[in-house]
Amino acid sequence: MQKQAIFQYIDEHRGEMMALWQELVNRESGSADKAGVDKVQDRIKNILEAEGALVRMVEYEQAGNMLIAEIGGDRAKAPVLFSGHVDTVFKTGTVEKRPFTVRDGKAYGPGVLDMKGGVVAFLYAVKALRAAGFSERPIKMLLAGDEETGHLASNAAEVFVEEARGCAAAFNCETGFVDDAIVVGRKGVAGFTMEVRGVAAHVGNDPENGRSAIVEIAHKLLEVEKLTDWQEGTSFNVGVIEGGTVPNATPDYAKIRIDVRFVDENAIPKFTRQIEAIAAKTYVPGTTTTLTAGASFKPMTTTEGVKRLFRLVKETYAENGFGAPYEKAVGGGADSAYTVIAGVPTVCAMGVKGGRNHSPEEYAIVESLFERAKLLAACVLKLNSL
Template sequence: MTNQKQKAFQYVDDHCAEMVSLWKEVVTMEGGPHEKEGINQVAARFKKILDGEGATFRTIEFETAGSMLIGEIGKNHSKPGVIFMGHMDTAIPAGAIAERPFTIENGKAYGPGVLDMKGGIVAALYAIKALKSIGYDSRSIKVLLAGDEEVLHANSNAPEIFMEEAKGYGAAFNMETGFVDDGIVVGRKGVARIRMEIKGIAAHAGNDPENGRSAILEMAHKIIDVQNLTDCKKGIRFNVGVMQGGTTSTAVPDYAKIFIDVRYKEPDDLPEIMKRIEDVGNKIYIEGTATTVTFMDGIKPMKTTEGVKELFEVVKKAYEENGFGTPYAKTVGGGSDSAYTVLAGVPTVCAMGVKGGRNHSPEEYAIVESLFERAKLLVACVLKLDNI
């Protein structure tokens, strides 16, 4: 087995330039949160790579979201298969590539989505190619790539697809952003996005203020109420991140709205979270105003199950045995699709992608050497699963 592993590692070493070339190619494709055509172009490029490895495919298309790519190599194995998963869209709006093209400086790669998470997907694809190069066929390998994760699947049913496709598999590796301190994510908070709107009564601020009902003033009270819902003991945090309202300073505003971000640990907490926000909405400070609360979208929490813990130990051993460092189990506040494979009963580890920092910002970077290291790590993990 060690000899086979070294041959697979050598495959990665022999294809480093090719990996970087593919990385650059897909980063250069527009994959912003609303760039359906560009995301589908990325999907087509990844499909071509997998097609060369004999994968069977299904592409699920959505009217207003990037496609979801499902590929599978090998079937009818006695051992449960493994999943490599991720998302092809980025959080960076269109046009950023022209301003910040893919570049490498001092061992770091820069560009929109270079870290989150096109580099991780490239690493996974070359782990598959390396495994195929040594004739690996102990388990089927399924690739699940979403096209709209950065907008929390607002325009698709990707969460249901993840859960359905993952059923019966033995392990899942999410190629999300890797951490420079070697943290491997075993738990994530869920995310809920909620809109609160207030309608008031417009009036001239100088001549007729007594007949106005300020939507902004009503909202000001409710922003404080929403923020005060935070429950640190239960790991639930509320954040009013956007406020909009009014048209001119000379008028009593008749409309205001806020967008609320909620992070929570337990999937079953969401109904109570919604009730608390609705209670805030139902409380009236300024008579004559009316409030509406709307759940927009979200991602469920990734639970740290016993299976997740056991898979982390596999990753940890593979990490240490191959000189990649000493990883530790990490729980974070950001959501990911790992939640859905865990809900499907599949042990899952997250943040297995290239290492770097500053994702979702103009300074986003990835450590180039980690592209090759993570491909090898995946190879080592899959081979180690066969020995436990």
């Protein structure tokens, strides 16, 4: 059977998979390190070209490049899509301090879970499918180089939508959960930066002429936090505040960074107007405020197609003794939103399982690398029943 051949291929290449995982984790590719991200993309390009893939790079000046690859593009059936990203949240130099290591069945290192393990899993699902003679439909792959920054300096979100159109199903190999949750919905994410300019003054000799940027931003911060509407599903968080230099001077500069999470894309104009109104109001005369929009993700909507694909994943789990997955909607954004926008049934969090991503304690369960590669390939075999 084809599935048995696929599983055997993965079992026989466990050492090779671990070696690639280690190699990718030990390659610096923080979102701000364009050169590092591009080198990782080039390495994956070489791997896929060796498998017969046609590979294109969308190049960006201020963001990591995006990889687009396809195998069997002339096949009659609609393609299956694997997607993800190769950038991490970690600064250059992290690898030297915390390289890839394995302890007690868990792998550690920057990006080991989010999401270089997921990249290795789908690469070997593709390799195994080819080795077993799979030729029913094209296999397409999209890898962003700037996901962690919300594609702030690229058009990768639009590329995802355009390239995904017409696919039969999409598997986003983002961070997997240890309890086998499969993500079928995600909130959207929007970021704003609010900066206040005031007037500096010596608080002992000239206090009446100072105009405190910190006091102004404090008023605005509290107003932003009041906007949260749990019933609507829109939440506001001021997660960063900066300002001032010394305690004996009126601060002439202050800044906050705002994170907004939302369920419905139609909420965007409303909360944007709300934040703009707060920025426009002056609490401390003589201060001025600037508002800048930052990184954003559209919501991943739980469509009927998404639900059908989840059922296929659940059946595949049961058939192969992988456990009992369940549907989960989460607050974190991801590029799975854009494949759903393209009309493609999509499931997310199909990468290696683990926890503590974006932290020094980020880890992935080693055995899940092989299980998820098998799961992804087995799901592709079942797509005709979708």
